[in-house]
Amino acid sequence: MPPAIPLATYRLQLTADFNFEAAARVVPYLKALGITHVYASPFMTARKGSTHGYDITDHSKLNPELGGEQGFAELSAALKAHDLGLILDFVPNHVGVHYDDNPWWLDVLEWGQASPHAASFDIDWDQLPYRARGGVLLPIIGTSYGHALEHGDIELRYDSSEGSFSCWYFEHRLPIAPERYGEMLRIIVKEAGEEGSDTGKAILELASQYRGLRHPNRKEAPAFKAALRAIPGAADVIARGLAAYKAGEGRPAQTLALHHLLERQHYKLGHWRLASSDINYRRFFDVNTLAGLRVEDAGTFEAIHRLVKKLIADGQLQGLRLDHIDGLRDPAQYFQRLRRLVRDARGPAAGPFYVVIEKILCEHEKLPSFAGVHGTTGYEWMNVITQLLIDGKGREPLDEIWRQISNKPPKLAPVIKEAKRRVLETLLTSEFTVLTRLLARIANGHYSTRDYSEDSLRQALELYVLHFPVYRTYLTGAGPTEADRKLIDHAIAGARAEWFASDGSIFDFLRDALTMDLIKRDRNTTHSVPRVRRFALKVQQFTGPVMAKSLEDTGFYRFHRLLALNEVGGDPSAQALAIADFHKLMQDRVRHWPHGMTATATHDTKRGEDARTRLAALTELPNDWTSAVARWKTMNAPHVVTDGPMRAPSATFEYMLYQTLVGIWPAKGWDDSLPDRLQAYALKAAREGKEETSWLNPNEGYEKGLRSFIERILDRERSAEFLQSLETVARRVVLLGALNSLTQLTLKATMPGVPDFYQGTEFWDLSMVDPDNRRPVDFAAREQALRNSERPDWAELADHWPDGRIKLAWTRHLLELRNAMPSVFTDGSYQPLEVTGRHADHIIAFARRRGRDAVIVVAARTLAPFTDNGRVWPHADAFDAEVHVPGYTAPNIQDGTLSVSSILTHLPAAVLSARTEPAASQVDQRRTAPQAAPN
Secondary structure: OOOOOOOOOOEOOOOOOOHHHHHHHHHHHHHHOOOOEEEEEEOEEEOOOOOOOOEEEEEEEEEHHHHHHHHHHHHHHHHHOOOEEEEEEEEOEEEOOOOOOHHHHHHHHHHHHOOOHHHHHOOOOOOOOOOOOOOOOEEEEEOOHHHHHHOOEEEEEEOOOOEEEEEEEEEEEEEOOOOHHHHHHHHHHHHHHOOOHHHOOOOOOOOHHOOOOOOOOOOOOHHHHHHHHHHHHHHHHHHHHHHOOOOOOOOHHHHHHHHHHOHHHHHEEOOOOOOOOHEEEEEEEOEEEEEEEOOOOHHHHHHHHHHHHHHHHHOOOOOOEEEHHOOOOOHHHHHHHHHHHHHHHHHOOOOOEEEEEEOOOOEEEEOOOOOOEEEEHHHHHHHHHHHHHHOHHHHHHHHHHHHHHHHHHHHHOHHHHHHHHHHHHHOOOOHHHHHHHHHHHHOOOOOOOOOOOOHHHHHHHHHHHHOOOOOOOEEEOOOOOOOHHHHHHHHHHHHHHHHOOOOOOOOHHHHHHHOHHHOOOOOOOOOOOHHHHHHHHHHHHHHHHHHHHHOOOOHHHHHOHHHHHHHOOOOOOOOOOOOOHHHHHHHHHHHHHOOOOEEEOOOOOEEEEHHHHHHHHHHHHHHHHHHHHHHHHHHHHOOOOEEEEEEOOOOHHHHHHHHHHHHHHHOOOOOOOOOHHHHHHHHHHHHHHHEEEEEEEOOOOHHHHHHHHHHHHOOOOOHHOOOOOOHHHHHHHHHHHHHHHHHHHHHHHHOOEEEEEEEEOOOOOOOOOHHHHHOOOOHHHHHHHHHHOOOOOOHHHHOOHHOHHHHHHHHHHHHHHHHHHHHHHHHHEEEEEEEEOOOOEEEEEEEEEEOOOOEEEEEEEOOOOHOOOOOOOOHHOOOOOOOOOOOOOOOOOEEOEHHHHOOOOOOOOOEEEEEOHHHHHHHHHHOOOOOOOOO
């Protein structure tokens, strides 16, 4: 059996081209590498052709495109044969909607609030303007609704196999409410001229049995459809009679008939741009095709977890990674239910079940304690490592060049605040409007607050969101924790300071609504309890997407001071991290979250882990870098496209491109795939930044100019001088980045937590943001390299470091050590080790120990002084430093000290198996053993 707490996880991105069978084939390789758990992308039924699996359409079935039940059985058997566990990336927050493949969504469109699945979707049914009956807006039309209708793009069809009617807009199915069938059939039979035929009479007779409002209802509809399906010749009559609803040019009566029919459905069709202002169902961020689930509904929770429960009970699933928990209304309730489900599936006597959550923590934010959760997926630790690798002395020159290029101070807060305004005004206006209207209804419900206008409440709530510093609070029905109350008070204070209108008491009302103090039992009010709770809990689901879209998907593409810090869960304005502060963070992690993941690359990261370590190395060569950029701007000035005030690329975007090029420059030199990859990335980056162009309003002129600029500067004949200069600088940054990467890998594999390896990153990972980081992985090459590294020659690997084999061999070595000493890494303490000598500030040293077993870790950072500024691989005798290891015995330790030069012979890091004296181990066990995560 694999260990309950993984020793190392490996993320596999499953697709139709890399399915269960393909995953099963790489299991032996992963076992040989030292992996204990495969960590799989979502594998429930998703939208056809999905490249990521997050657009699930049916949680109850395995994805047939991945091989279905048979394919999963093959993967499960392979994992069992090699004693590997399986962790599933599970998506409780949302499902894929629109099109014709989600049965729950189609049922809601057909039956509206009468559908048993209506409770599963977070729909504000009464929000549609100018609509007498409730409905859900479907922003799926590529043109205006009127244009689509008049040009015949919307077509009414009859499905003779179901006895049902649906309108179709290209691939989108729009079920017609059965209560309209009787009226439709009478018009259809008349249009077909079949009133007197036996078939026509039978159809009309059937229709006459269901007269009156709301008939046939849900209970009657199956019999009605079956009876219609059974009438001989009905399909042919209906096919001809549908001409009564065939909209198009020159058919005004039929166009109007189809429009009237559509207006009487439980949905309203609209242009896709309406999603930003009028959409009334909760989405995943601003993605119209991903609808939020109300997993707080007990029936919904049970239904979407049924297959997961079975897989756990059958022993085919050993862990869960829970996607986007900030989208849930009440995560605490969700995890309590999940823990009960796991216990029911495995039995009360079973050991720990591994659960981690995708949660982005902002600077200095602490993870709340949730039942059964072992920690996060590790974004915060990825950024801690990056900050540790940065040379603090090199930040000032980089700040200065950014100040000169952007003509702005290197401060992030104004960038994020402006980005939040943009997001509130465009991408998430609909959700913000829903919250504002709900808040206005709460205010209007009591005489003491009814004078607050909706417009004033909107302005106050906007200021609150602008000043809210993290992704969300975690209120439950019982109210806020002390930490949540502090966050709310902080944002209210910031909002109040910017309020220039009269009557600042509006913020007292807003604060009491957000904290739910408005409905405390000791208050003499009649504010609606359900509305206040709904508002407070929905705000939590809203601030997360606002922050994500503003910081990750806008700010990261505007603020380019140092791209190494522009990473998910990171702070682009962060400073370098001192070694002492790193040690404090690790000691705290051992006490509170020893089993969370440590990631350095994921499917969500903005750039590959080795591209990031290269960019961190720019802080070691700040003067060389700023000089190079100045030369490149001059060289490439003729390639910049201008049109009046437009400059393509903008000056700041051009600077971002130079950093990106250095980050992804192939270690072995030019790669023909580079131009196309950079073009795709640049377009996405420009649109995400929302300055010169955007996804909502693409600026064709700017984008064309951007394409032209990249094409010209990467033309190997036209820009030979620039590319030669870039190659010269990149060669040095690449070497320093490789050394940084080996240190990063060492820390990830030995610091507290579970190291997670993203597919393919055993070799150098120079990918960019998705979809670039989902490119196919050549596992055959990695398997061959692994076979050849059973007895690694570190000197030979160091001599040929550009080919990546050294990284793979070091990965295997570290994971072998984790497997050989599992308790040291899973439950061991963390002890900082003192380093002295001239180069002490370049050395990170600590011990992990459990009982008398221990591992001593020594890793180097900021290695420019030891490499002739990135020109040569470092030699061990260059380090003048000693690690003090009293109480430990191991090779190379003499008189309680360890010479760094004696162990850093070919790599910038070393790990040593050691033993401690009995007295030291007893103290260690008694005082510093980590606390297990609650389960």
